[in-house]
Amino acid sequence: MTVTQDERRNGVDTATLFATLDAVKGQHEIAKFQFRASNNWVNGVHSRSKFAGFYGAMQELEHQHVTEVESDHPAVLVGQDEAPTPVEYLLHAIAACLTAGIANIASARGVTLTKVTSSVEGDIDLLGVLGLSDGAVRNGYEQIKVNFHIEGDADEETLRAIVEQSRRRSAVYDALTNPTPVVVSVSTS
Amino acid sequence: MTVTQDERRNGVDTATLFATLDAVKGQHEIAKFQFRASNNWVNGVHSRSKFAGFYGAMQELEHQHVTEVESDHPAVLVGQDEAPTPVEYLLHAIAACLTAGIANIASARGVTLTKVTSSVEGDIDLLGVLGLSDGAVRNGYEQIKVNFHIEGDADEETLRAIVEQSRRRSAVYDALTNPTPVVVSVSTS
Numbered sequence: 331m332t333v334t335q336d337e338r339r340n341g342v343d344t345a346t347l348f349a350t351l352d353a354v355k356g357q358h359e360i361a362k363f364q365f366r367a368s369n370n371w372v373n374g375v376h377s378r379s380k381f382a383g384f385y386g387a388m389q390e391l392e393h394q395h396v397t398e399v400e401s402d403h404p405a406v407l408v409g410q411d412e413a414p415t416p417v418e419y420l421l422h423a424i425a426a427c428l429t430a431g432i433a434n435i436a437s438a439r440g441v442t443l444t445k446v447t448s449s450v451e452g453d454i455d456l457l458g459v460l461g462l463s464d465g466a467v468r469n470g471y472e473q474i475k476v477n478f479h480i481e482g483d484a485d486e487e488t489l490r491a492i493v494e495q496s497r498r499r500s501a502v503y504d505a506l507t508n509p510t511p512v513v514v515s516v517s518t519s
Numbered sequence: 520m521t522v523t524q525d526e527r528r529n530g531v532d533t534a535t536l537f538a539t540l541d542a543v544k545g546q547h548e549i550a551k552f553q554f555r556a557s558n559n560w561v562n563g564v565h566s567r568s569k570f571a572g573f574y575g576a577m578q579e580l581e582h583q584h585v586t587e588v589e590s591d592h593p594a595v596l597v598g599q600d601e602a603p604t605p606v607e608y609l610l611h612a613i614a615a616c617l618t619a620g621i622a623n624i625a626s627a628r629g630v631t632l633t634k635v636t637s638s639v640e641g642d643i644d645l646l647g648v649l650g651l652s653d654g655a656v657r658n659g660y661e662q663i664k665v666n667f668h669i670e671g672d673a674d675e676e677t678l679r680a681i682v683e684q685s686r687r688r689s690a691v692y693d694a695l696t697n698p699t700p701v702v703v704s705v706s707t708s
Contacts, residue, residue: 341563369614374530425558446560470694505659
């Protein structure tokens with residue numbers, strides 16, 4: 331079978347995408363994933379994480395490449411500004427998750443995209459983190475705004491519906507807008 | 520004034536940290552920040568974000584370096600595996616945020632750290648994202664576990680209290696465990 335234009339629309343292998351959906355329908359266990367990161371403190375508020383392996387599709391898997399990312403605080407927040415702050419990575423996560431969904435959903439709906447860009451803004455009042463608000467100001471973002479610009483061979487209504495469906499199905503959108511349990515444990519020796 | 524050992528404990532400039540707290544106490548406006556990312560779709564579910572500027576301390580600021588990060592899906596999720604998934608960046612964000620807090624709080628409390636490492640696991644059932652659960656399975660992580668290992672010149676109780684205080688003050692912990700409003704807007708031309 332030759333791969334046709336339709337099967338790789340937007341670079342998405344829709345035939346495999348639909349086959350994957352069918353496989354998961356037949357065996358729900360395939361859909362259980364565990365993603366992982368390991369982090370090492372470097373110095374000051376600078377630390378580095380690695381992404382290597384994960385569990386999914388009923389097996390231990392490794393990414394093709396190990397990726398390292400770093401965080402620090404800017405000078406104005408008493409860091410060395412070696413890397414973006416931890417909270418900035420949340421902005422990448424929401425943009426990248428919605429964009430991936432847009433590409434998959436557009437492809438499934440037969441829409442060829444020519445451009446998808448987004449800018450993300452997260453407003454945060456550090457009175458919370460600094461412990462100066464008596465609990466009146468939250469620690470995290472007060473609001474995150476994601477502004478998409480999307481172009482493709484479909485009308486505006488169709489393009490907007492693709493973004494909306496991506497929002498409804500987004501793992502990161504859910505993780506941010508609804509409570510996600512986070513358990514912190516500690517060993518000291 | 521010479522920088523002494525105490526003032527740079529753990530690589531944290533505690534004198535400037537306390538001065539920053541005092542400055543913010545005197546003028547709350549200093550604490551209002553806006554972090555930003557811009558994302559470009561590459562191909563398939565692969566996209567790339569840039570972190571460059573942000574607003575804070577009553578001015579527009581630029582990071583010392585522009586940082587680019589990428590996301591993709593692994594082959595088993597019909598991607599090219601060029602980069603970690605969007606949800607993996609949430610795991611870096613929580614580890615890095617808690618680690619930065621640990622370094623700051625330990626320094627403020629006069630504790631010298633020798634090691635801070637963490638491993639993070641996020642369990643996710645993709646039946647939600649794939650639209651195969653009739654809404655019974657959420658899109659995001661069912662649970663995130665952060666396992667810290669911390670060593671320093673303090674007893675176990677003191678080290679555990681530092682991690683706990685970091686958790687209480689963490690921006691990313693709050694962003695994940697409590698609802699964060701996310702507004703998505705779209706332009707098409």
